[in-house]
Amino acid sequence: MKHGPDIARIASLIGDPARANILTALMSGKALTAGELATEAGVSASTASSHLARLVDGGLVKEARQGRHKYFALAGDEVAQVLEALMGFAAGHGHLRTRTGPKDAQLRAARVCYNHLAGTRGIQLYDSLLARNFMVLDADTPRLTEAGERFVRELGVDFDQLVKSRAPLCRTCLDWSARRPHLAGSLGRALLKRFEEAGWAHRVRDTRIVRFSTDGLRRFNHAFPVSPDSRA
Incomplete structure (x- = not known):
C-alpha cells in the first residue's frame, strides 16, 4: 500500500x-x-x-x-498558485485553447491572478522591485528591504496593517502567459488594491482583465520602471 x-x-x-x-x-x-x-x-x-x-x-x-x-x-492562495502553475505548464507545452481573440491579448497584458496583478504588468512590477533592491531574493524567496518598505508606504500602502496579517508578505507566483514570476502574497494583493483605489486601473466586469487608464499606465511605468538604473 x-x-x-x-x-x-x-x-x-x-x-x-x-x-x-x-x-x-x-x-x-x-x-x-x-x-x-x-x-x-x-x-x-x-x-x-x-x-x-x-x-x-x-x-x-x-x-x-x-x-x-x-x-x-x-x-485560498495555495489553490490559486497551483492553478496558475498548471496554466503555465499547459501554455509552455502548447496546450492552449483554440479560440483566441482580443481578450487574450488583454489578459496577457494585465489580469487578476486571484488577488494580485499578473501578466506583463505584474512581471514588470516584480522585476522593477528587484532591480532597484526594493526586494531581494533569499533562497528564491522574495523579501522586501527597508528601502522597499519606504517605497510602498510612499505609494500609499498601509504597511503597518499589512505586516499584521498572518499571510506571507511576499511570494512569487509563476505567470502562465510568460512563465516568469510575478508578485503574490499580501503585498501583491495590497498593491493591486492601491492601483484600483488610486484610479490607475480597474477590473473589467465578468473577466480577469485589469485595464489601466492612459494616465494610470503612465504613473505605473513611473513607479515601476523597467530599466535597472531608473528611479521611481
Whole structure:
C-alpha cells in the first residue's frame, strides 16, 4: 500500500473540463454563485452544483451564504498558485485553447491572478522591485528591504496593517502567459488594491482583465520602471 499525499485525487478534481472552467473563473478572486459558474462551465445548474460539491469536499473551493444566496470562491492562495502553475505548464507545452481573440491579448497584458496583478504588468512590477533592491531574493524567496518598505508606504500602502496579517508578505507566483514570476502574497494583493483605489486601473466586469487608464499606465511605468538604473 502506498503512503503519502494523494495527488491523483486532486488531479482528478482539476482535470474534469467543467470543473477546470469553474476553477479558472474563480481565479478572478470574485465569489460567484452556482448559476454564474454553471454558465462559465457550460453545464446545467444541477451539474454545476454537483461539481461544486466535489470541489468543496476536495478543499479547492469554499462556500459562503449571504442572505438567500450561496457564493463560491477558491479556498485560498495555495489553490490559486497551483492553478496558475498548471496554466503555465499547459501554455509552455502548447496546450492552449483554440479560440483566441482580443481578450487574450488583454489578459496577457494585465489580469487578476486571484488577488494580485499578473501578466506583463505584474512581471514588470516584480522585476522593477528587484532591480532597484526594493526586494531581494533569499533562497528564491522574495523579501522586501527597508528601502522597499519606504517605497510602498510612499505609494500609499498601509504597511503597518499589512505586516499584521498572518499571510506571507511576499511570494512569487509563476505567470502562465510568460512563465516568469510575478508578485503574490499580501503585498501583491495590497498593491493591486492601491492601483484600483488610486484610479490607475480597474477590473473589467465578468473577466480577469485589469485595464489601466492612459494616465494610470503612465504613473505605473513611473513607479515601476523597467530599466535597472531608473528611479521611481
